[in-house]
Amino acid sequence: MDWARSKFSSMKSAGFKAVKWSSSSTKEGAVSAPHPIPPGKENMPCPINGMFLSKEAEEAKNELENDPDIVKEKQHFSEQALVMAPMAPPTSFIPMQVIHGAHTPSEATRRLVEKVGMEKLRRFTGLFYERCFVDPHLDQFIAEHSEPHAERFANWIAEKLGFGTPWTQERRTRPKRYPKKFMHFGDETMQVSHDRSTAHFAAWYSPKREAQHMGQKFQPEDARNWMRLHFWAARETGLYDEHPDFMDYYERFIGHFVSIYSSKSPPFTRESARWSADPENLQRYHQAGNRMDILGKNIDQELLLLPAEERSYTGSRHDNPLWPYNREALR
Numbered sequence: 146m147d148w149a150r151s152k153f154s155s156m157k158s159a160g161f162k163a164v165k166w167s168s169s170s171t172k173e174g175a176v177s178a179p180h181p182i183p184p185g186k187e188n189m190p191c192p193i194n195g196m197f198l199s200k201e202a203e204e205a206k207n208e209l210e211n212d213p214d215i216v217k218e219k220q221h222f223s224e225q226a227l228v229m230a231p232m233a234p235p236t237s238f239i240p241m242q243v244i245h246g247a248h249t250p251s252e253a254t255r256r257l258v259e260k261v262g263m264e265k266l267r268r269f270t271g272l273f274y275e276r277c278f279v280d281p282h283l284d285q286f287i288a289e290h291s292e293p294h295a296e297r298f299a300n301w302i303a304e305k306l307g308f309g310t311p312w313t314q315e316r317r318t319r320p321k322r323y324p325k326k327f328m329h330f331g332d333e334t335m336q337v338s339h340d341r342s343t344a345h346f347a348a349w350y351s352p353k354r355e356a357q358h359m360g361q362k363f364q365p366e367d368a369r370n371w372m373r374l375h376f377w378a379a380r381e382t383g384l385y386d387e388h389p390d391f392m393d394y395y396e397r398f399i400g401h402f403v404s405i406y407s408s409k410s411p412p413f414t415r416e417s418a419r420w421s422a423d424p425e426n427l428q429r430y431h432q433a434g435n436r437m438d439i440l441g442k443n444i445d446q447e448l449l450l451l452p453a454e455e456r457s458y459t460g461s462r463h464d465n466p467l468w469p470y471n472r473e474a475l476r
Contacts, residue, residue, distance in 0.1 A: 213246035238474035239394050241401060243461040248401055250307030257391045258308035265382065266302060271295040273378035280435045282370055285355075286348035305398070365444045368403050368410035369417055370437045375399070377421035392418075397469030401461065409444055411458040411469070416451055 239257070242249040258266070274295045277283045287294070300312035350360055376396070379385060385392050400414035420426050430437065439447065448456055459466045468475065 237390055239390070240472045241394070241397055241461075241470060243401065243470060246461055248305060248398070250305065252307070254394065255307035257388075257394060258303050258306045261384070261388050261391050263299065263303060263308075263311075265384070266299040267295060269379055269382040269384060270298040270302070272382055273298070273375050276374045276378055277371075280370070280374060280437075282367070282436060282440060283374065285353040286351050286367075288347065288351045288353065363406040365407045365409045365413070365447075366437075366440050366442065368407040369413050369439050372399060372403065372410070372414060372417035373420045373437065376418040377427075380421050400469035404458070404460070408458075409448075412448060412451060412456050414469070415455055 239251070239253045242251050277287060278290055297312065297315065300315055304310050304312040348363075354361075376399075379392060379395070384395075396414060396418050400411045403410045403414065455468070457467055459470070461470050463470075
């Protein structure tokens, strides 16, 4: 642990270099370091030349970058117009428009955001990050509290639901308003936090994480912890009481997007939303030092605790997709 902390300190003070990626592979395809690795130090930050990308981390990074929603976001960054799907039928239930695996907004989803308003969205995301900052498990993924996390998240939600392009526009002007951020991997340097994929990659390598977990992609318990705090913030902001149509769609929206970070997490979306409705859950959480009771639990056993109808996840490309891609309201 001490050598990891000292190495991060030296890396943070190092100058920036041009971005490049390289790896040495054995014939089995595993990424290897350019020097012997002491037993027990595999896939940990290197005490000699800083961090290196493990095969698992590089595969996870590629998975993020090839996700249909993230690919679509990168396309929007270089385009001016946001293409929306045809208007949904005039009904209180709004099915999600997911085309080739990517969420597509509609006029109906745009109206949801319009009714909520950007001010309330920002209060919601602001409260969410306040909760994250005092949650020891989630805070380890957030390297700096000073970044405008809440504003960016609110902009992302609005844009993904068709309410203009505030997130894309903010990203275009960000270099003028905020310094570019880089992370160092030994002799390699990577710009991070300029889009969703690199922001999450930076979270995997946050200097707050314990050395043995450095570079590990998000686990189901991370996503569950995140969703519980997220829906709790929505509840406290009044979104469930004042805008139930928005939250009905938004829960399904999160159920779709959380899958890229942890494929076993979507079945827990509705349970995560229900969690904050019980004051006893909140009391136990606070008494435990803001630590969730799901950390360290076996995910398959946890799945069995869900209602039977919530345990399955098909993804959006299935011939008969289940929640959150259902075409009609569930009774």
